[in-house]
Amino acid sequence: MTGNNNKSSSKRSNKDTMIVLGIETSCDETAASLVRSDGTILSNIISSQFDTHRPYGGVVPELAARSHVENIDTIVAKAMTAGNIKYSELKAIASTGGPGLIGGVIVGATFGKALALANNLPFLAINHLEGHALTPRLTHKVQFPYLLLLVSGGHCQLLTVKGVGNYDLLGSTIDDAVGEAFDKTAKLLGLGFPGGPALEKAALDGDKYKFNFPKPLAGRTGCDFSFSGLKTAVRYTVDSFKSITEKDQADLAASFQETVVSILKDRCANAISMFQEKNGKNKVLVVAGGVAANTQIRNGLNTLAYDHDMDFVAPPMNLCTDNAAMIAWAGVEKLKLGYRTDLDFVPRPRWPLSEL
Numbered sequence: 001m002t003g004n005n006n007k008s009s010s011k012r013s014n015k016d017t018m019i020v021l022g023i024e025t026s027c028d029e030t031a032a033s034l035v036r037s038d039g040t041i042l043s044n045i046i047s048s049q050f051d052t053h054r055p056y057g058g059v060v061p062e063l064a065a066r067s068h069v070e071n072i073d074t075i076v077a078k079a080m081t082a083g084n085i086k087y088s089e090l091k092a093i094a095s096t097g098g099p100g101l102i103g104g105v106i107v108g109a110t111f112g113k114a115l116a117l118a119n120n121l122p123f124l125a126i127n128h129l130e131g132h133a134l135t136p137r138l139t140h141k142v143q144f145p146y147l148l149l150l151v152s153g154g155h156c157q158l159l160t161v162k163g164v165g166n167y168d169l170l171g172s173t174i175d176d177a178v179g180e181a182f183d184k185t186a187k188l189l190g191l192g193f194p195g196g197p198a199l200e201k202a203a204l205d206g207d208k209y210k211f212n213f214p215k216p217l218a219g220r221t222g223c224d225f226s227f228s229g230l231k232t233a234v235r236y237t238v239d240s241f242k243s244i245t246e247k248d249q250a251d252l253a254a255s256f257q258e259t260v261v262s263i264l265k266d267r268c269a270n271a272i273s274m275f276q277e278k279n280g281k282n283k284v285l286v287v288a289g290g291v292a293a294n295t296q297i298r299n300g301l302n303t304l305a306y307d308h309d310m311d312f313v314a315p316p317m318n319l320c321t322d323n324a325a326m327i328a329w330a331g332v333e334k335l336k337l338g339y340r341t342d343l344d345f346v347p348r349p350r351w352p353l354s355e356l
């Protein structure tokens with residue numbers, strides 16, 4: 001569990017600032033956070049369930065939901081205490097309303113609704129992807145429109161973010177999400193769980209040019225992605241070894257990661273052309289979502305943006321992977337625009353950004 005308390009002594013000095021409590025439970029993190037409308041994170045509590053899921057090599061939805069039920073009240077209480085805030089000082093409660101593992105989403109959304117009702121506060125159901133998408137406005141005050149590469153365990157998309165709730169999809173994966181490709185490849189290489197960070201760590205000691213893996217769709221027009229062929233190529237290579245040494249693991253991990261970086265750069269280059277045609281140069285390329293915590297990916301995209309006269313923004317690592325500060329912040333953005341969610345909102349396992 002990590003507690004990040006960015007408390008500011010002037011937190012009550014400006015009467016116009018609003019504070020929103022965010023709750024995130026869509027996967028294997030139970031998280032709660034208080035964020036102020038000027039972008040100050042008053043508290044950011046995350047309880048990860050890695051130990052619960054590690055024996056199974058992946059997230060078990062039923063166990064995740066149970067764990068959220070057991071932890072949610074403690075985590076929310078910790079966020080309120082760490083931020084030194086009373087419910088009467090809040091302006092709204094924002095919970096992830098989907099997409100995600102539905103058992104967990106139900107826990108967070110129901111808890112948020114109950115808190116809102118009991119404290120006579122507005123409730124906001126936040127799209128988890130929108131939470132990731134708006135994070136660079138919390139951390140770097142990025143102005144609309146910006147080009148977003150959203151890379152997580154369940155999604156891989158390129159979008160023009162035109163405003164809150166206003167997204168143009170430029171391309172998405174036609175098979176696996178990039179985080180899924182990291183997780184499955186890590187499992188294949190015996191690197192443990194969670195796969196993405198484990199693979200990145202193993203790759204540090206590897207030769208990234210040792211294996212020449214395919215780059216599906218690279219060089220083609222458009223901005224769609226494909227990763228399943230890459231994952232299969234790694235499997236065939238692993239199968240061709242009699243036994244796999246630590247050095248092989250590291251070389252395979254490094255070569256896989258390098259291939260992913262190269263695919264992402266290729267697809268983003270096309271997206272940049274499309275984006276700049278409509279919006280001009282000197283705008284911002286943003287990467288968000290759990291996979292954006294990967295240093296090689298961040299470095300590769302930084303170079304690409306520089307080469308195309310764009311600024312590059314990646315939120316700090318702890319705000320790339322799932323957290324509730326992004327949910328609270330999306331709540332702030334929506335509240336400012338007058339949004340409210342009815343308490344009969346039904347949590348959604350699937351909820352594409354294009355439906356906002």
Ligand code: KG4
Nearest residue numbers: 152153154179196197290291293294321322
């Ligand atoms: O956004 P996120 O925390 O949860 C979802 O909304 O899916 O993303 C989780 C994904 C997982 O697939 C995880 O392996 C991947 O992000 N990930 C990484 C790294 N850290 C997390 N992938 C590559 N390198 C990392 N350092």
Ligand code: ZN
Nearest residue numbers: 152289290322
């Ligand atoms: Zn996420």
